[in-house]
Amino acid sequence: MDTAKDGKTTAIVAYLTIVGAFIAITMNMEPKNEFARFHTRQAFGLHLMFHGFALFSSVWFNEYALYGLYLCYFILWIYGFLGALSEKKQLVPAIGPYFQKWFTFIS
Numbered sequence: 242m243d244t245a246k247d248g249k250t251t252a253i254v255a256y257l258t259i260v261g262a263f264i265a266i267t268m269n270m271e272p273k274n275e276f277a278r279f280h281t282r283q284a285f286g287l288h289l290m291f292h293g294f295a296l297f298s299s300v301w302f303n304e305y306a307l308y309g310l311y312l313c314y315f316i317l318w319i320y321g322f323l324g325a326l327s328e329k330k331q332l333v334p335a336i337g338p339y340f341q342k343w344f345t346f347i348s
Contacts, residue, residue: 244274244276245276245328245329245330246328247272247274247276247277248269248274248275248276248277248278248280249276249277249325249326249328250268251265251268251269251274251277251280251281252265252276252277252279252280252281252284252325253322253325253326254268255277255280255281255283255284255285255325256280256284256287256318256321256322256325258288259285259288259289259292261284262281262284262285262288265277265280265281265284266281266285266347269281269347269348273348276328276330278347278348279330279341280321280324280325280330281347282340282341282344282347283321283332283333283337283340283341284321285340285344285347286333286336286337286339286340286343286344287314287317287318287321287333287340290314290336291310291314294310295307295310298310317333317334317336320333320334321333
């Protein structure tokens, strides 16, 4: 039985931190759940994007760029986290389809 309710805990753990995303990947290895896989890909992509841009912007420190990065990350994180809580498969706006395509190794 592959339902959203079965994968809800794994999906929520994936959004906690990048470490949570790695934990969710291992949690979803044996009883594979499509809902958990979907949200793990979305969360892993968000965390990876945030850390990549934060590292890039820290080289050329611009306070306003960091504010924009944090605001964008927080809004997209809330959107994905609320989707996991409400058991919906909502793609993160603009970049969600790419995360599903790029992170196919998360199964």
